[in-house]
Amino acid sequence: MRMSVEQPLWRALTAYRVLTMLYAVGLFATAHDEFPRPWIAVAYYAVLGTWTLATLPRVANAARCTKRFLAADLTIAVVGILLTPVADAHERIQSGGPTLPSIWTAGAVLAFAIKGGWRWAALASGLVAVANLIERGSPARDTVHNVILVCIASIAIGYVVEVARASERTLARALEIEAATRERERLARDIHDSVLQVLAMVQRRGAVLGGEAAELGRMAGEQEVALRTLVSGGLVPVSRISEDTTEGAVVRAVDEEPEPSGPVDLRALLAPYAGARVSLAEPGAPVPLAPAAAREVAAAVGAALDNVRRHAGEDARAWILVEDEPDEVIVTVRDDGPGIPEGRLVQAEGEGRLGVALSIRGRLSDLGGSAELVSVPGQGTEVEMKVPKEQTNTRGKAEQR
Numbered sequence: 001m002r003m004s005v006e007q008p009l010w011r012a013l014t015a016y017r018v019l020t021m022l023y024a025v026g027l028f029a030t031a032h033d034e035f036p037r038p039w040i041a042v043a044y045y046a047v048l049g050t051w052t053l054a055t056l057p058r059v060a061n062a063a064r065c066t067k068r069f070l071a072a073d074l075t076i077a078v079v080g081i082l083l084t085p086v087a088d089a090h091e092r093i094q095s096g097g098p099t100l101p102s103i104w105t106a107g108a109v110l111a112f113a114i115k116g117g118w119r120w121a122a123l124a125s126g127l128v129a130v131a132n133l134i135e136r137g138s139p140a141r142d143t144v145h146n147v148i149l150v151c152i153a154s155i156a157i158g159y160v161v162e163v164a165r166a167s168e169r170t171l172a173r174a175l176e177i178e179a180a181t182r183e184r185e186r187l188a189r190d191i192h193d194s195v196l197q198v199l200a201m202v203q204r205r206g207a208v209l210g211g212e213a214a215e216l217g218r219m220a221g222e223q224e225v226a227l228r229t230l231v232s233g234g235l236v237p238v239s240r241i242s243e244d245t246t247e248g249a250v251v252r253a254v255d256e257e258p259e260p261s262g263p264v265d266l267r268a269l270l271a272p273y274a275g276a277r278v279s280l281a282e283p284g285a286p287v288p289l290a291p292a293a294a295r296e297v298a299a300a301v302g303a304a305l306d307n308v309r310r311h312a313g314e315d316a317r318a319w320i321l322v323e324d325e326p327d328e329v330i331v332t333v334r335d336d337g338p339g340i341p342e343g344r345l346v347q348a349e350g351e352g353r354l355g356v357a358l359s360i361r362g363r364l365s366d367l368g369g370s371a372e373l374v375s376v377p378g379q380g381t382e383v384e385m386k387v388p389k390e391q392t393n394t395r396g397k398a399e400q401r
Helices: 007-030 038-054 067-087 090-094 104-116 118-136 141-193 195-209 212-231 266-273 291-312 344-350 355-366
Strands: 240-242 251-253 278-281 318-324 328-335 370-375 381-388
Touching: 007 038, 007 104, 038 067, 067 090, 067 104, 067 118, 090 118, 104 118, 104 141, 118 141, 195 212, 266 278, 266 291, 266 318, 266 328, 291 318, 291 328, 291 355, 291 381, 355 370, 355 381
Parallel strands: 278 318
Antiparallel strands: 240 251, 318 328, 328 381, 370 381
């Protein structure tokens, strides 16, 4: 059942219209002998009473309260105000006597406010103000007081209604997201207990059997990683390509996303690197970083994985570990390759091959972070990248790569 914060206002308006109609009729009944043309007032009150009672369903909710009804309702109120000088005595009007509809007029204005917000309320109250000034003939103090009171009250109520509707939409969206999250978690549990376990078993058995079964196992492993990433939070963008999936190459996202205004989840940028030979271990909660910093860290991880493929061989395995510390984010890339011979990095830089120096250390240095490379021949290589959550960019802005 859908709840509406404005529904109590419609119920209050319904009661207000009935009570103020009876009040207007009662005022006339106590002073009818002072009216020079009472039959005009009697005819108007007959119309007013019939209209009020017949249209009660119209003010039950916003859907039934149409623009046509609002226009007719306000017309009856304005006509009643303008008929007052015809039915009532001039002396009574000048002494501050009530109009024929009296305070029933405010109900017509409030209907505009609840239906359309403060702008509609300002329009309706303006028309009522003009009618009251015409009825009185001059801007008397009591008339101006009543007009301003109705105008301010209706505009305020209209504004409150607009704020309430916006809050209601926000709450409904939050409830939808919560329901979707719960359903995703339920599906993730079911998939983890069935599909993921089957894919993992196929991968292990295929590696043992070898031959075509090994290829089938490798493909099952890739699908397990992709499916696990998907159900863990929808981190992987929908559209992506693989540079060389048959050889276990790194999968890279190719979507062009609009520049986010706030921090982004680093996990979303690292998830595409996971594959059959690349394992990603990440926190269960988002790892927020500034958009430029997150892109630079992801690019540095990509450069490290490219080095693994180029120097450790296509069969080498790699692991990505993401750690979210209070003041910094640490990303470690480790492989099981043969390692880097001592002095090889210095020699590569001397020969002009600056992959590690520029692609990894340079990126992290621009963010105020650091990159440490540890390699033992025969025991693989480990690259530990640290970036502070409050980056100090020496170039003012990270390059778009």
